[in-house]
Amino acid sequence: xxxxxxLVAVAVVLAGLALLAWHFWAGRPEVPGDGDEEExxxxxxxxxxxxxxxxxxxxxxxxxxxxxxxxxxxxALQGGCWPWPCWPQLxxxxxxxxxxxxxxxxxxxxxxxxxxxxxALDWLVGPRGARGGGGSPSPVLLxxxxxxxxxxxxxxxxxxxxxxxxxxxxxxxxxxxxxCPLTTPRLQPFGDPGDLRxxxxxxxxxxxxxxxxxxxxxxxxxxxLAYLGESGSSSRLAAxxxxxxxxxxxxxxxxxxxxxxxxxxxxHLKRGLSRYAxxxxxxxxxxxxxxxxxxxxxEEALFCRTKSHPTSWEAYWERNEPLRDADEAAVPVLCLCSxxxxxxxxxxxxxxxxxxxxSPYFFLLLTPRGGHCGFPRRxxxxxxxxxxxxxxxxxxxxxLRAEERRKGLPRPRRWGGPAVEPPVFTWQRSYxx
Numbered sequence: 001x002x003x004x005x006x007l008v009a010v011a012v013v014l015a016g017l018a019l020l021a022w023h024f025w026a027g028r029p030e031v032p033g034d035g036d037e038e039e040x041x042x043x044x045x046x047x048x049x050x051x052x053x054x055x056x057x058x059x060x061x062x063x064x065x066x067x068x069x070x071x072x073x074x075x076a077l078q079g080g081c082w083p084w085p086c087w088p089q090l091x092x093x094x095x096x097x098x099x100x101x102x103x104x105x106x107x108x109x110x111x112x113x114x115x116x117x118x119x120a121l122d123w124l125v126g127p128r129g130a131r132g133g134g135g136s137p138s139p140v141l142l143x144x145x146x147x148x149x150x151x152x153x154x155x156x157x158x159x160x161x162x163x164x165x166x167x168x169x170x171x172x173x174x175x176x177x178x179x180c181p182l183t184t185p186r187l188q189p190f191g192d193p194g195d196l197r198x199x200x201x202x203x204x205x206x207x208x209x210x211x212x213x214x215x216x217x218x219x220x221x222x223x224x225l226a227y228l229g230e231s232g233s234s235s236r237l238a239a240x241x242x243x244x245x246x247x248x249x250x251x252x253x254x255x256x257x258x259x260x261x262x263x264x265x266x267x268h269l270k271r272g273l274s275r276y277a278x279x280x281x282x283x284x285x286x287x288x289x290x291x292x293x294x295x296x297x298x299e300e301a302l303f304c305r306t307k308s309h310p311t312s313w314e315a316y317w318e319r320n321e322p323l324r325d326a327d328e329a330a331v332p333v334l335c336l337c338s339x340x341x342x343x344x345x346x347x348x349x350x351x352x353x354x355x356x357x358x359s360p361y362f363f364l365l366l367t368p369r370g371g372h373c374g375f376p377r378r379x380x381x382x383x384x385x386x387x388x389x390x391x392x393x394x395x396x397x398x399x400l401r402a403e404e405r406r407k408g409l410p411r412p413r414r415w416g417g418p419a420v421e422p423p424v425f426t427w428q429r430s431y432x433x
Contacts, residue, residue: 043068057356057364063332063399067363070395077388104160106171110180111202119195120173120180121202122151124159139211139238139393140203141167147190147219147246148269149177154373155217158386165390168207172199182276185283189303190219190249191320193227200227204236211238213393218343218373219252221245221335222322228333229325239396241334241389244341244373247352250317253296257343261372262295269298283307326355326362334363334392336385338370 043056054077058064071077107123141162145151151171159169174195176182188195203212214237216224221242228235246252256262270290277286284306292298304316318324337344337351344350347366356364365388367375375385 054365054367057353057366058362059356059358059360061360062403063360064363066399066402067334067392067395070398071365071388071391074388074391077384104156104163111199113195113198115184115186117175117184117186117195118181119175119199120178121199122171122173122178124156124163124169124171138166138168139213139397140207141169141393142200142203142212142214143169143171144196144214144216144220144224145171145173145178146217147222148265149174149272150265150268151178152217152373154383154386157383158215158389161386161390167213168210170203172196176272176276182279185279187302188223189316189320190299191222191226191322191324193223193230196223196227197231200236211397212236213238214240215243215389216241216245217243219246221247222249222320225322225326225329225333226320226324228329228331229323230328232325232328233330235331237331239332239334239393241336241392243336243375243385243389244338244344244370245322245335246344246350247323248350249321250313251349252345253299255345256294256296261343266292266295266298269295273302323352323355326352326359329359329361332361332363332396334365334389336365336370336375336388337367338372338375339366339368340370341372343372 044053056064056068056071058067104124107125109121109123110118111121112118141159143155143159145155151173155171159171162169171178173180174188175184176187200212214224222245224240224242225245225247228237228240257265270292273280274290277290280286280289284302288305289298289301292301300313300316304311304313335356337347339347341350351364351366353364356362370376370385373385375383375388377384
């Protein structure tokens, strides 16, 4: 008997093959944004990973200058290749369906929230099942899946690579996602960071001396960006990164995705919600919810057309746009994006370029090709984007140590590598001037 997950995977593969066949028949696909003036902005890096020439768009600062040097020397942006760099659909299918090797062991913790709801923290412990205790000095890396709660093989692979380098990786699972029990008739809206804030507080209490870092994947970046903006200088994060983020939530839902991506994602969400139909019935119209024909209809049924507190689509996004408080963000964020991302949409309308030009905390690493959370390469790691993110965190640690030495402050304990002591993170505004 084939499982529902297996049927969805087979359907995605068949649809992907059909789409690829059509592209081959029709000719070479165009890369969204090719020839646009925006792609010529920023600081160029050497071509690498079969992705073409990467560019870093950011506001000039001491930190930006250091990142340019570190990323420019990184092998992640210079080595390896992908045999079909012009096919973002194939890259995304590979990222979604290919499991990491070896598949990591996971230790789950359930965290109870103030309203008696639950979120799950999955600690990656590697193939040997070992991880440090509560006093581990290694940096804690919080991994945030996409908004559907799908923990992809790519996200697990990033966790494994981080584990190998001395990080303590942990996956944040929202209410009702990825097997986390739904104990209240409430799920987490697209850009509501309340539950994430509780998880961050818990991690800081458990690892009080360790720096806390965060990485989000795809549409899950809406949650991380909203948290950084709403929390400002109180976020407790040392640095953050977003892989193929969705910056404009409302526009993304209203534009819709290609059916190849939206249909399996919709099935995945409906299957998870159907498990809690009885509990949700007191809060939403379950028939309307499970009968949704698009992600927008499902989002509206779940959060706008509620029985107790109905609201309009416009009012919902006033509270949940990822960048609504972006001006308040006070933690460096690297956003790794591809111009040919078939999920986010064309760069001209989906990338907030002015934010990267004006804010000293936002850094856009833009590559012509890489698909959605794909960034594939041959050889170990298989994703050069993961290596770029880990190099970014290493460069951040190096920069902070250098700044502390330059200012004659007490030398902090090192972080960013295996078997090293981390500092208590203190951010200085002069770093971004």
